[in-house]
Amino acid sequence: MSRSPQQNEFVFFTRNLLKWYHAHGRDLPWRRTADPYAIWISEIMLQQTQVATVLPYYARFLSRFPTLRDLAAAPLDKVLKSWEGLGYYARARHLHRAANEMVARFEGNFPSRFEEILSLPGIGRSTAGAIATIALGQRHPILDGNVKRVLCRYFCVEEDPKKKETEKQLWQFSEKLLPRKEPDHYTQAIMDLGATICTPAEPRCPLCPVRNQCKAFEKGVQGRLPMKALGKRVPERDYVAGVLFRGKRVLIRRRPAKGLLGGLWEFPGGQVDLDGKGRSVEKKITEALRKEIPWRVDQWSPWGKVKHTFTHFKMTLHVYSGRSGERQGQNTDEQKWVDVEALSDYAFSSAHQKILLKLKEPTDGQRRLFS
DNA sequence: TACTCGTGGAT
DNA sequence: TATCCAAGAGT
Numbered sequence: 001m002s003r004s005p006q007q008n009e010f011v012f013f014t015r016n017l018l019k020w021y022h023a024h025g026r027d028l029p030w031r032r033t034a035d036p037y038a039i040w041i042s043e044i045m046l047q048q049t050q051v052a053t054v055l056p057y058y059a060r061f062l063s064r065f066p067t068l069r070d071l072a073a074a075p076l077d078k079v080l081k082s083w084e085g086l087g088y089y090a091r092a093r094h095l096h097r098a099a100n101e102m103v104a105r106f107e108g109n110f111p112s113r114f115e116e117i118l119s120l121p122g123i124g125r126s127t128a129g130a131i132a133t134i135a136l137g138q139r140h141p142i143l144d145g146n147v148k149r150v151l152c153r154y155f156c157v158e159e160d161p162k163k164k165e166t167e168k169q170l171w172q173f174s175e176k177l178l179p180r181k182e183p184d185h186y187t188q189a190i191m192d193l194g195a196t197i198c199t200p201a202e203p204r205c206p207l208c209p210v211r212n213q214c215k216a217f218e219k220g221v222q223g224r225l226p227m228k229a230l231g232k233r234v235p236e237r238d239y240v241a242g243v244l245f246r247g248k249r250v251l252i253r254r255r256p257a258k259g260l261l262g263g264l265w266e267f268p269g270g271q272v273d274l275d276g277k278g279r280s281v282e283k284k285i286t287e288a289l290r291k292e293i294p295w296r297v298d299q300w301s302p303w304g305k306v307k308h309t310f311t312h313f314k315m316t317l318h319v320y321s322g323r324s325g326e327r328q329g330q331n332t333d334e335q336k337w338v339d340v341e342a343l344s345d346y347a348f349s350s351a352h353q354k355i356l357l358k359l360k361e362p363t364d365g366q367r368r369l370f371s
Numbered sequence: 372t373a374c375t376c377g378t379g380g381a382t
Numbered sequence: 383t384a385t386c387c388a389a390g391a392g393t
Contacts, residue, residue, distance in 0.1 A: 043389065046389040047389065047390050047391075048376090048377085048378090048387085048390060048391095049378080049388060050378095050379075050380060050381090050387095050388050050389090051388090052379090052380070053378075053379060053380075053388090054389090085378075085379095086377080087376080087377025087378040088377055088378085088390090088391090090376065090392075091391085094391085094392090121391090121392090122390095122391065122392090123391080124390060124391045124392085125391095126389080127389080127390070130389070142389080144388090144389045144390070145389070146388090146389065147389090162372095164372085191389060194389090195388090195389085200381095200387070201381080201382065201386085202382085228386090259376085260377090261376090261377080262376095308377095308378095309377090309378090310377060310378085311375080311376065311377065311378085311387095312374080312375065312376075349377080350377070350378065350379090
Protein backbone atom coordinates (compact mmCIF):
# COMPACT_ATOMS: atom_id res chain seq x y z
CA MET A 1 0.00 0.00 0.00
CA SER A 2 1.53 3.29 -1.09
CA ARG A 3 0.71 6.82 -0.10
CA SER A 4 0.14 9.81 -2.34
CA PRO A 5 2.54 12.74 -1.97
CA GLN A 6 -0.15 14.63 -0.10
CA GLN A 7 -0.73 11.74 2.28
CA ASN A 8 3.00 11.67 2.97
CA GLU A 9 2.85 15.36 3.70
CA PHE A 10 0.06 14.76 6.22
CA VAL A 11 1.78 11.82 7.88
CA PHE A 12 5.01 13.78 8.19
CA PHE A 13 3.15 16.59 9.92
CA THR A 14 1.31 14.38 12.38
CA ARG A 15 4.22 12.18 13.34
CA ASN A 16 6.71 14.97 13.86
CA LEU A 17 4.20 17.11 15.70
CA LEU A 18 3.31 14.31 18.11
CA LYS A 19 6.95 13.51 18.75
CA TRP A 20 7.61 17.17 19.47
CA TYR A 21 4.60 17.38 21.78
CA HIS A 22 5.73 14.49 23.94
CA ALA A 23 9.01 16.30 24.51
CA HIS A 24 7.92 19.94 24.61
CA GLY A 25 4.18 20.05 25.30
CA ARG A 26 3.00 22.40 28.02
CA ASP A 27 1.96 21.16 31.44
CA LEU A 28 -1.43 22.79 32.02
CA PRO A 29 -3.91 22.13 34.86
CA TRP A 30 -6.75 21.07 32.54
CA ARG A 31 -4.43 18.44 31.11
CA ARG A 32 -4.13 16.84 34.53
CA THR A 33 -7.79 15.88 34.68
CA ALA A 34 -10.05 13.56 32.74
CA ASP A 35 -13.22 15.25 33.98
CA PRO A 36 -15.20 16.46 30.94
CA TYR A 37 -16.79 19.13 33.12
CA ALA A 38 -13.43 20.67 34.04
CA ILE A 39 -12.15 20.41 30.48
CA TRP A 40 -15.32 22.08 29.23
CA ILE A 41 -14.77 24.99 31.66
CA SER A 42 -11.20 25.38 30.43
CA GLU A 43 -12.24 25.36 26.77
CA ILE A 44 -14.83 28.08 27.31
CA MET A 45 -12.40 30.22 29.32
CA LEU A 46 -9.74 29.82 26.66
CA GLN A 47 -11.97 31.17 23.88
CA GLN A 48 -10.22 34.35 22.68
CA THR A 49 -8.25 34.39 25.91
CA GLN A 50 -4.61 33.61 26.60
CA VAL A 51 -3.53 30.74 28.82
CA ALA A 52 -1.78 33.00 31.34
CA THR A 53 -4.97 34.98 31.84
CA VAL A 54 -7.10 31.88 32.30
CA LEU A 55 -4.96 30.07 34.88
CA PRO A 56 -6.12 31.86 38.05
CA TYR A 57 -9.73 32.00 36.88
CA TYR A 58 -9.77 28.27 36.14
CA ALA A 59 -8.53 27.32 39.61
CA ARG A 60 -10.93 29.68 41.37
CA PHE A 61 -13.91 28.65 39.29
CA LEU A 62 -13.42 24.95 39.92
CA SER A 63 -12.95 25.46 43.63
CA ARG A 64 -16.24 27.38 43.75
CA PHE A 65 -18.12 25.06 41.38
CA PRO A 66 -16.42 21.65 41.64
CA THR A 67 -19.10 19.77 39.71
CA LEU A 68 -21.62 20.34 36.98
CA ARG A 69 -24.44 20.16 39.52
CA ASP A 70 -22.76 22.78 41.71
CA LEU A 71 -22.61 25.13 38.74
CA ALA A 72 -26.20 24.47 37.74
CA ALA A 73 -27.44 25.09 41.28
CA ALA A 74 -25.51 28.33 41.75
CA PRO A 75 -27.14 31.72 41.18
CA LEU A 76 -26.03 33.40 37.96
CA ASP A 77 -24.74 36.35 39.98
CA LYS A 78 -22.19 34.12 41.67
CA VAL A 79 -21.05 32.72 38.33
CA LEU A 80 -20.65 36.22 36.90
CA LYS A 81 -18.69 37.25 39.97
CA SER A 82 -16.30 34.37 39.29
CA TRP A 83 -16.02 35.55 35.69
CA GLU A 84 -15.47 39.19 36.64
CA GLY A 85 -12.60 40.66 34.63
CA LEU A 86 -12.33 37.80 32.18
CA GLY A 87 -14.51 39.42 29.53
CA TYR A 88 -17.01 38.10 27.00
CA TYR A 89 -19.57 37.55 29.74
CA ALA A 90 -21.96 35.70 27.45
CA ARG A 91 -19.58 32.80 28.02
CA ALA A 92 -20.45 32.75 31.72
CA ARG A 93 -24.17 33.08 31.04
CA HIS A 94 -24.03 30.27 28.48
CA LEU A 95 -22.00 28.12 30.86
CA HIS A 96 -24.63 28.50 33.54
CA ARG A 97 -27.47 27.82 31.12
CA ALA A 98 -25.70 24.80 29.62
CA ALA A 99 -25.14 23.32 33.09
CA ASN A 100 -28.85 23.56 33.79
CA GLU A 101 -29.66 22.01 30.43
CA MET A 102 -27.38 19.10 31.21
CA VAL A 103 -29.15 18.53 34.50
CA ALA A 104 -32.49 18.60 32.72
CA ARG A 105 -31.57 16.69 29.57
CA PHE A 106 -28.75 14.35 30.62
CA GLU A 107 -29.39 13.70 34.30
CA GLY A 108 -26.52 15.95 35.31
CA ASN A 109 -23.96 14.12 33.19
CA PHE A 110 -21.79 15.63 30.52
CA PRO A 111 -23.14 14.29 27.19
CA SER A 112 -20.99 11.90 25.19
CA ARG A 113 -22.33 12.42 21.67
CA PHE A 114 -20.76 15.16 19.56
CA GLU A 115 -24.13 16.48 18.39
CA GLU A 116 -25.35 16.76 21.95
CA ILE A 117 -22.23 18.64 23.01
CA LEU A 118 -22.58 20.94 20.01
CA SER A 119 -26.20 21.65 20.91
CA LEU A 120 -25.25 23.30 24.21
CA PRO A 121 -25.15 27.09 24.44
CA GLY A 122 -21.69 28.61 24.03
CA ILE A 123 -20.26 25.53 22.33
CA GLY A 124 -19.58 25.83 18.61
CA ARG A 125 -18.07 23.37 16.21
CA SER A 126 -14.45 23.88 17.27
CA THR A 127 -15.07 23.81 21.02
CA ALA A 128 -17.29 20.74 20.64
CA GLY A 129 -14.52 19.05 18.69
CA ALA A 130 -11.94 19.91 21.33
CA ILE A 131 -14.07 18.59 24.19
CA ALA A 132 -15.11 15.40 22.39
CA THR A 133 -11.52 14.69 21.41
CA ILE A 134 -9.61 15.74 24.51
CA ALA A 135 -12.09 14.78 27.22
CA LEU A 136 -13.86 11.82 25.63
CA GLY A 137 -11.15 10.30 23.45
CA GLN A 138 -13.16 10.71 20.26
CA ARG A 139 -11.89 12.05 16.97
CA HIS A 140 -13.23 15.41 15.82
CA PRO A 141 -11.26 18.22 14.19
CA ILE A 142 -10.94 21.70 15.64
CA LEU A 143 -10.26 25.03 13.95
CA ASP A 144 -9.20 27.72 16.37
CA GLY A 145 -6.82 30.62 15.89
CA ASN A 146 -3.76 28.44 16.46
CA VAL A 147 -4.80 25.75 14.01
CA LYS A 148 -5.78 28.30 11.37
CA ARG A 149 -2.39 29.96 11.61
CA VAL A 150 -0.43 26.71 11.55
CA LEU A 151 -2.37 25.35 8.58
CA CYS A 152 -2.28 28.58 6.61
CA ARG A 153 1.49 28.46 6.91
CA TYR A 154 2.09 24.75 6.48
CA PHE A 155 -0.02 24.65 3.30
CA CYS A 156 0.75 28.25 2.34
CA VAL A 157 -2.86 29.36 2.15
CA GLU A 158 -2.70 32.87 0.79
CA GLU A 159 -6.41 33.57 0.94
CA ASP A 160 -8.30 35.35 3.69
CA PRO A 161 -9.15 32.58 6.20
CA LYS A 162 -12.39 34.42 7.02
CA LYS A 163 -13.71 33.70 3.53
CA LYS A 164 -16.20 30.87 3.49
CA GLU A 165 -14.33 28.83 0.90
CA THR A 166 -11.00 29.24 2.67
CA GLU A 167 -12.47 28.28 6.01
CA LYS A 168 -14.02 25.19 4.46
CA GLN A 169 -10.63 24.23 3.07
CA LEU A 170 -8.99 24.71 6.46
CA TRP A 171 -11.58 22.47 8.12
CA GLN A 172 -10.76 19.82 5.53
CA PHE A 173 -7.06 20.08 6.26
CA SER A 174 -7.76 19.87 9.98
CA GLU A 175 -9.92 16.78 9.48
CA LYS A 176 -7.42 15.02 7.22
CA LEU A 177 -4.44 15.68 9.47
CA LEU A 178 -6.17 14.37 12.58
CA PRO A 179 -4.61 10.95 13.25
CA ARG A 180 -6.41 7.77 14.29
CA LYS A 181 -3.89 7.32 17.08
CA GLU A 182 -3.69 9.84 19.87
CA PRO A 183 -6.12 12.35 18.39
CA ASP A 184 -6.32 13.92 21.87
CA HIS A 185 -2.56 14.49 22.14
CA TYR A 186 -2.41 15.61 18.54
CA THR A 187 -5.10 18.24 19.11
CA GLN A 188 -3.28 19.68 22.09
CA ALA A 189 -0.01 19.45 20.19
CA ILE A 190 -1.13 21.60 17.28
CA MET A 191 -2.44 24.24 19.68
CA ASP A 192 0.84 24.22 21.59
CA LEU A 193 2.75 24.58 18.35
CA GLY A 194 0.65 27.60 17.41
CA ALA A 195 1.00 29.15 20.85
CA THR A 196 4.72 28.64 21.39
CA ILE A 197 6.44 28.13 18.02
CA CYS A 198 4.18 29.12 15.14
CA THR A 199 3.33 32.46 16.78
CA PRO A 200 1.59 35.35 15.00
CA ALA A 201 4.66 37.57 14.99
CA GLU A 202 8.19 36.28 14.55
CA PRO A 203 7.51 32.55 14.47
CA ARG A 204 10.40 30.45 15.82
CA CYS A 205 10.82 28.36 12.70
CA PRO A 206 14.25 26.99 13.66
CA LEU A 207 12.56 25.17 16.55
CA CYS A 208 9.61 23.93 14.50
CA PRO A 209 9.27 20.15 14.12
CA VAL A 210 7.49 20.44 10.75
CA ARG A 211 9.42 23.24 9.05
CA ASN A 212 10.93 20.85 6.49
CA GLN A 213 7.51 20.46 4.88
CA CYS A 214 6.15 23.92 5.64
CA LYS A 215 5.28 25.58 2.33
CA ALA A 216 5.28 29.09 3.76
CA PHE A 217 8.70 28.55 5.35
CA GLU A 218 9.99 27.21 2.04
CA LYS A 219 8.88 30.42 0.33
CA GLY A 220 9.88 32.61 3.26
CA VAL A 221 6.39 34.08 3.58
CA GLN A 222 5.44 32.69 7.00
CA GLY A 223 5.63 36.16 8.54
CA ARG A 224 2.72 37.48 6.51
CA LEU A 225 0.44 34.48 6.85
CA PRO A 226 -2.36 34.03 7.65
CA MET A 227 -3.70 36.92 5.60
CA LYS A 228 -5.35 39.52 7.76
CA ALA A 229 -7.98 42.06 6.84
CA LEU A 230 -6.98 45.70 7.14
CA GLY A 231 -7.81 47.02 10.57
CA LYS A 232 -10.78 49.34 10.85
CA ARG A 233 -10.51 52.25 13.22
CA VAL A 234 -12.77 51.94 16.20
CA PRO A 235 -15.28 54.69 17.06
CA GLU A 236 -15.00 56.71 20.26
CA ARG A 237 -18.00 57.07 22.52
CA ASP A 238 -18.72 59.05 25.67
CA TYR A 239 -20.45 57.48 28.64
CA VAL A 240 -21.44 58.80 32.01
CA ALA A 241 -21.54 57.04 35.39
CA GLY A 242 -23.01 58.56 38.50
CA VAL A 243 -21.72 57.59 41.94
CA LEU A 244 -24.70 58.49 44.07
CA PHE A 245 -24.40 58.45 47.87
CA ARG A 246 -27.17 58.15 50.38
CA GLY A 247 -25.58 58.21 53.76
CA LYS A 248 -22.73 55.71 53.48
CA ARG A 249 -24.35 53.65 50.76
CA VAL A 250 -24.04 53.99 47.01
CA LEU A 251 -26.51 53.16 44.26
CA ILE A 252 -25.74 50.37 41.80
CA ARG A 253 -27.77 48.84 38.99
CA ARG A 254 -27.76 45.58 37.11
CA ARG A 255 -27.26 45.79 33.36
CA PRO A 256 -29.75 44.06 31.04
CA ALA A 257 -29.32 40.30 30.87
CA LYS A 258 -28.10 40.31 27.26
CA GLY A 259 -25.72 42.44 25.24
CA LEU A 260 -22.63 44.33 26.31
CA LEU A 261 -21.54 43.34 29.84
CA GLY A 262 -24.94 41.69 30.26
CA GLY A 263 -25.86 40.90 33.85
CA LEU A 264 -23.01 42.86 35.43
CA TRP A 265 -23.55 45.61 37.99
CA GLU A 266 -22.57 49.23 37.43
CA PHE A 267 -22.92 52.76 38.65
CA PRO A 268 -25.99 54.14 36.89
CA GLY A 269 -25.47 56.00 33.64
CA GLY A 270 -25.11 55.30 29.96
CA GLN A 271 -23.99 56.69 26.66
CA VAL A 272 -24.08 60.46 26.12
CA ASP A 273 -23.68 62.44 22.92
CA LEU A 274 -21.23 65.24 23.60
CA ASP A 275 -20.50 66.05 19.98
CA GLY A 276 -23.30 68.51 19.22
CA LYS A 277 -22.70 72.16 19.90
CA GLY A 278 -24.72 74.29 22.27
CA ARG A 279 -24.94 73.35 25.90
CA SER A 280 -21.80 72.66 27.88
CA VAL A 281 -20.45 69.17 28.43
CA GLU A 282 -21.31 69.33 32.11
CA LYS A 283 -24.87 70.35 31.29
CA LYS A 284 -25.36 67.43 28.91
CA ILE A 285 -23.96 64.99 31.40
CA THR A 286 -26.03 66.13 34.36
CA GLU A 287 -29.07 66.07 32.13
CA ALA A 288 -28.32 62.48 31.16
CA LEU A 289 -27.88 61.61 34.83
CA ARG A 290 -31.22 63.21 35.72
CA LYS A 291 -32.83 60.99 33.12
CA GLU A 292 -31.23 57.89 34.67
CA ILE A 293 -31.96 58.97 38.24
CA PRO A 294 -35.19 60.93 38.17
CA TRP A 295 -35.41 61.88 41.83
CA ARG A 296 -33.78 64.82 43.60
CA VAL A 297 -30.00 64.86 43.78
CA ASP A 298 -28.14 67.80 45.20
CA GLN A 299 -25.26 68.80 42.99
CA TRP A 300 -23.92 66.30 40.49
CA SER A 301 -20.26 67.22 40.28
CA PRO A 302 -17.44 65.87 38.09
CA TRP A 303 -15.25 63.36 39.88
CA GLY A 304 -12.92 62.01 37.20
CA LYS A 305 -12.62 60.29 33.85
CA VAL A 306 -11.98 56.66 33.00
CA LYS A 307 -10.64 55.64 29.61
CA HIS A 308 -11.38 52.12 28.46
CA THR A 309 -10.97 50.30 25.15
CA PHE A 310 -13.33 47.56 24.05
CA THR A 311 -12.90 45.43 20.96
CA HIS A 312 -15.12 47.61 18.83
CA PHE A 313 -15.09 51.06 20.43
CA LYS A 314 -13.20 53.35 22.78
CA MET A 315 -15.02 54.65 25.78
CA THR A 316 -14.48 57.79 27.79
CA LEU A 317 -16.40 57.36 31.00
CA HIS A 318 -17.26 60.64 32.70
CA VAL A 319 -17.69 59.92 36.38
CA TYR A 320 -19.82 62.24 38.48
CA SER A 321 -20.73 62.07 42.12
CA GLY A 322 -23.75 63.30 44.02
CA ARG A 323 -25.91 62.89 47.11
CA SER A 324 -29.39 61.56 47.14
CA GLY A 325 -32.22 62.66 49.37
CA GLU A 326 -33.47 60.09 51.89
CA ARG A 327 -36.03 57.42 51.01
CA GLN A 328 -35.63 57.89 47.28
CA GLY A 329 -35.02 55.04 44.88
CA GLN A 330 -35.98 51.69 46.36
CA ASN A 331 -34.02 48.46 46.46
CA THR A 332 -35.16 46.04 43.76
CA ASP A 333 -33.67 43.08 41.92
CA GLU A 334 -32.08 45.46 39.45
CA GLN A 335 -31.10 48.32 41.75
CA LYS A 336 -29.54 48.40 45.19
CA TRP A 337 -28.09 50.74 47.77
CA VAL A 338 -24.90 49.07 48.94
CA ASP A 339 -22.24 49.78 51.53
CA VAL A 340 -18.95 50.70 49.88
CA GLU A 341 -17.35 47.75 51.67
CA ALA A 342 -19.97 45.39 50.21
CA LEU A 343 -19.46 46.48 46.60
CA SER A 344 -16.95 43.69 46.09
CA ASP A 345 -19.78 41.16 46.41
CA TYR A 346 -21.06 42.30 43.02
CA ALA A 347 -19.59 41.72 39.58
CA PHE A 348 -18.48 44.91 37.84
CA SER A 349 -16.92 45.49 34.44
CA SER A 350 -13.28 46.42 34.27
CA ALA A 351 -14.09 50.08 33.60
CA HIS A 352 -16.36 50.35 36.62
CA GLN A 353 -13.76 48.50 38.69
CA LYS A 354 -11.55 51.52 38.11
CA ILE A 355 -14.23 53.68 39.72
CA LEU A 356 -14.59 51.22 42.56
CA LEU A 357 -10.88 51.28 43.19
CA LYS A 358 -10.92 55.03 43.51
CA LEU A 359 -13.96 54.88 45.75
CA LYS A 360 -12.12 52.67 48.20
CA GLU A 361 -9.16 54.99 48.53
CA PRO A 362 -9.93 56.73 51.81
CA THR A 363 -7.67 59.62 50.87
CA ASP A 364 -9.23 60.62 47.61
CA GLY A 365 -12.55 58.96 47.09
CA GLN A 366 -14.69 59.02 50.15
CA ARG A 367 -13.06 61.76 52.12
CA ARG A 368 -13.72 64.13 49.28
CA LEU A 369 -17.26 62.93 48.91
CA PHE A 370 -18.04 63.11 52.60
CA SER A 371 -16.35 66.43 53.23
C1' DT B 372 -21.93 37.96 5.73
C1' DA B 373 -20.62 41.08 8.97
C1' DC B 374 -21.12 42.66 13.36
C1' DT B 375 -21.18 42.12 18.43
C1' DC B 376 -18.95 40.74 22.40
C1' DG B 377 -13.79 42.21 27.02
C1' DT B 378 -9.64 42.12 28.63
C1' DG B 379 -4.81 41.94 29.12
C1' DG B 380 -0.43 40.01 27.21
C1' DA B 381 3.04 40.74 23.75
C1' DT B 382 5.75 43.54 20.84
C1' DT C 383 2.06 54.43 23.49
C1' DA C 384 -0.45 52.07 19.95
C1' DT C 385 -1.72 48.07 17.76
C1' DC C 386 -2.49 43.43 17.33
C1' DC C 387 -4.91 39.70 18.67
C1' DA C 388 -5.87 35.31 21.74
C1' DA C 389 -8.15 27.53 22.60
C1' DG C 390 -14.92 31.58 18.89
C1' DA C 391 -19.91 31.79 19.34
C1' DG C 392 -24.24 33.99 18.55
C1' DT C 393 -27.07 36.73 15.82
